[in-house]
Amino acid sequence: MKVGTIMDRALLKKWKNKEFHACYLLYGKEQFLLQESLRFLQKCMDLEDSDWGFASFDLEETPIEKVIEEAETAPFLSAQRLIVATNAWFLTGSKKNNHVHHHTDQLLQYLEHPVSTSVLVLVVPSDQLDRRKKLVKQLQKQAEVCEFNSLSGAGLKKWVMKQCKQYQVSITDEACQQLIDLVGNDLFSLHQECVKCATYVGAGETIEREQVQKLVPRSLEQNVFQLVGQLVERRLDNVLKIWYDLLAQKEEPIRIMALILRQIRLLLHVKLLLEQGKSEREIAKQLQSHPYPVKLAAQQGKKYAEQTLRKLMLEALTADQQMKTRSCDRQIVMERLFFSWRTPNHN
Template sequence: MSQSAERVLQELQKGIFHPVYFVQGEETYYIDAITEYAENQILHLEEKGFNLTVVYGKECNMATLLTQVRRFPMGAARQVVIVKEAQEMADLKNATGQQLLLNYLEHIQPATLLIFSHKYKTIDGRSTFSKALEKKTVFVNCKKLSDHQLPTFIKSFVKKLQLTITEKAAWMTQEFIGNNLNRITNELQKLSISLPAGSTITDEIVERYIGLQRPFNVFELQKAVMQKNYAKSYQIISICSLNIKEHTALPIVTVLYNLFSKLLILHQTKEASPTKLAQQIEVNPYFVQGYLDATKKYSLQQTLQNMTYIHQADLQLKGINCNMNDFQVMQELVFKLMHE
């Protein structure tokens, strides 16, 4: 059965357990949260020695795993078996391994809690295997949160820290950090240390403690492009190129395409209300003026041309008609966006 990550965490915290969990997706924050809770909180310390098994997908096969899963716990009500990095488990990708797991799901060991932590990727949702997992396990698909969902997540997390945050400060946190939930929660936890319980996080606090310490990120690049600040845009691309593990080029292209798509909507709309404009381009009203200012720097014709440049860069990054590395493509793209 499909469930949200938040509901799974709530149930685990209430002691409501199910035999098998399959947790997958791009948003690793929730996958880590579920896995860490299962590993650290379900069993008492004295129970873990014989009843907690943690394996890694690349190092295990399905037959050996299920032998462990089928055994009975020792001196505890249940055993916990966790497969970390399950996306690397070869037997989840071949018919034999998949069938072994499906056979187990028909005759489970009720005293075992089995979790597959399948990061970054998802099982093909059209496959018979995926449909069976969705039916027979607690199936959690952790998608990246949209821009509109992030402030709600931030406010909810801040509440857990016994603090509150203003609406503008929540949106500024998103603007400074982006949609990396692990970084957002880490920054807010560090911030909470210096604030007494019950305090309100204001935009001034976010600017002082998060804004001034942030590394360059794709959202800061978007802001520089909106302002047609070529020097800063080029600087950010150059810094990103030094850490290609953290900053891959294709997501940057997606953000830039979404930016000019929003500018195209603003060029064509007859709406004047900031609230309704915000709904049309799916941003918070706080940031509408920044997009309106950008339409003055990029005409309708330039906006359309830039969307073509971005599409061409996307093809180049996918290896089509290209003899440059990814960040040479990005440097050329940034130049074209502002100079042609």
């Protein structure tokens, strides 16, 4: 059957028109969109408040044959039944939580003769299906397969603006970008901040950049992104301000160091791959990273010499090793690294 995404208007139109397929395979890393789609499907099936027509199973705890048994049960007090089975890792190459044995042959049999009054939804929280498997091939033929890709760029901004509109407010383009810069691409967090800003300004009003700055805290990842940038540029006052803010938020130095190392690695990798002529999209795929942090790393990395980033990486790795192997004050180790980088010999 057709492979689409939640943004596929034809699929949404089918649901609104009460046209449901016997089986759906929903997969991808963007769990917010995936969960939204499940709620929308449940609403279209008139099962929002029904305990009789809806059943949910976690396949990390329940074998697939129990799910099939449920799907083969006739509906009671509803025209159709919706059966959702999450964490279908057996459709990937992952060995995660494989202590539950699944008789997948029963699912194959069900796909051949599905029950007309049941809608079965298999959910995989991964963007990698093992397409070599017979079951995956069969699902691609007989089920409606929908991939939920992470949003970035214009698509992410459009999503934020739509979220605001749902709460009867608008948001300026500048404020929208500021919100994304502060929160990142986590849709769960972005949704919460949209609700907060909409509540603050009130229905019919517009969210401005100043309100976003006032109401929305920077995520830990965004703070570390800023800290690394200020550190490379040897702006010690700004580095220490971000650092002490993180400590006040009870963030652990060892966790901050791990994120610093990750950010420096990303800057280095993106810089080198761009110099090889690769696009940001190709880099994101190669590094198995979301396109948004790759885009930010590309913008930030242009400012810094490769040699500077390599030196910072070596010194940060040394500090990280001291934190992990010595009985020492981790805060002091981190601050020694910061102070060492205010001197001009780190070019």
